[in-house]
Amino acid sequence: MTYEAAADIGIGSKASIAKSAVLERSAVIDLDAVRHNVRQFVGIASPAAVMAVVKADAYGHGAVQVARAALDAGAAWLGVAHISEALALRAAGVDAPLLAWLHTRESNFQAAVAAGIDVGISGWELEAVVAAAREQERPARVHLKVDTGLGRNGCTIADWDQLLGQAMEYQDQGLLRVVGIFSHLAVADEPQRPETDDQLAVFREAIAMAEDAGVDTEVRHIANTPAALSRPDSHFDLVRVGLGIYGLSPFDGATSAELGLHPAMTVRTLLSNCKKVPEGQGVSYGLNYRTSQESTLGLVPLGYADGVPRIATGGPVRVDGINYPVVGRIAMDQMVIDLGPLSPEAAANLKGAEAVMFGNGADGGPTADDWAAAAGTNNYEIVTRISPRVPRSYVNELPARVEVNNAADTAAL
Numbered sequence: 001m002t003y004e005a006a007a008d009i010g011i012g013s014k015a016s017i018a019k020s021a022v023l024e025r026s027a028v029i030d031l032d033a034v035r036h037n038v039r040q041f042v043g044i045a046s047p048a049a050v051m052a053v054v055k056a057d058a059y060g061h062g063a064v065q066v067a068r069a070a071l072d073a074g075a076a077w078l079g080v081a082h083i084s085e086a087l088a089l090r091a092a093g094v095d096a097p098l099l100a101w102l103h104t105r106e107s108n109f110q111a112a113v114a115a116g117i118d119v120g121i122s123g124w125e126l127e128a129v130v131a132a133a134r135e136q137e138r139p140a141r142v143h144l145k146v147d148t149g150l151g152r153n154g155c156t157i158a159d160w161d162q163l164l165g166q167a168m169e170y171q172d173q174g175l176l177r178v179v180g181i182f183s184h185l186a187v188a189d190e191p192q193r194p195e196t197d198d199q200l201a202v203f204r205e206a207i208a209m210a211e212d213a214g215v216d217t218e219v220r221h222i223a224n225t226p227a228a229l230s231r232p233d234s235h236f237d238l239v240r241v242g243l244g245i246y247g248l249s250p251f252d253g254a255t256s257a258e259l260g261l262h263p264a265m266t267v268r269t270l271l272s273n274c275k276k277v278p279e280g281q282g283v284s285y286g287l288n289y290r291t292s293q294e295s296t297l298g299l300v301p302l303g304y305a306d307g308v309p310r311i312a313t314g315g316p317v318r319v320d321g322i323n324y325p326v327v328g329r330i331a332m333d334q335m336v337i338d339l340g341p342l343s344p345e346a347a348a349n350l351k352g353a354e355a356v357m358f359g360n361g362a363d364g365g366p367t368a369d370d371w372a373a374a375a376g377t378n379n380y381e382i383v384t385r386i387s388p389r390v391p392r393s394y395v396n397e398l399p400a401r402v403e404v405n406n407a408a409d410t411a412a413l
């Protein structure tokens, strides 16, 4: 059962109960921001196409909603890690070209072939996909993956010729179509490093070998967000963009704003408590923090069960236009900010005030980058780890009416 579903059980109208769960604590996703970011990448990548990477529930933003917004803004493809993620998109009615690239022997290749999901192939998967194609009496759509240096998935260049030969044999038998050739970059977020040049050279070699083997692909792709932004020579026919469509920067030295991107997720809640304490008050498990003066403590009802990293003490929370660092240990459900010496009236006013963990930063508020710094991690992890206990809510969803109008326009053409 989802947390939203649980909120639907009980007294009162379903709508009001579900709404209060969202207001209490939510990750608000601005789909206008997603559309803006996708348009930026469509412009940067052109004439190459854009694949919106929506794995891991669209890095925590909600795969179906983000997929629809991204397609609306010009993305031509969708990408996920698991076939199960791709099937969930198909079940929601998303019928765009869709690639899944990380499999095990338990992956449902049959369902993937039946649902017209493209499958990334590093080697052993070829036989499994061909078996599924035979069973389904439908050719599989595959993208052959070459390891150009990342050392994870992908066929080594030493075995590449053999994989190409096998794939072409199956293509000749009508069991599959080699739609794409792809690879993944290791250090594109550090543009000064030489290994990206080396990987691109291996990728070009792999493409040349594929052409020699008679492969005629629709798409060759290797670029992720940082490469899409910094390496036009990596764009080929398609760029696979994840982080950037969520409005986040992949570079240590550049903010979202400097890249023209709009962060799409805001995590916010309401203060649970706000109370005056004496000087020397210990805060949270371990009593690692003590107030240096008579002060006011604000209780933020978000903790590591909500996806706040436990290690990120010092991360900022914005209340009433001011960013306060979290003090003391972050617990499972809550964390504390020291609001300083406040008048009893000011403290009373802040009880129940909105507390923003991170958002787009436009008002000087905290960002996912700030929390990444506090946790010693990257912004990818901060947004992706926001847990299902934090209900997602969406702003700037395209109204259904517009979609109907578009359909009518199309029908009239």
Ligand SMILES: Cc1ncc(COP(=O)(O)O)c(C=O)c1O
Residues within 6 Å of the ligand: 053, 101, 184, 223, 224, 225, 226, 240, 241, 242, 243, 244, 250
């Ligand atoms: C194979 C593959 N392509 C593309 C991406 C998107 O990367 P980014 O979020 O940096 O755009 C990922 C994400 O890790 C990936 O695993």
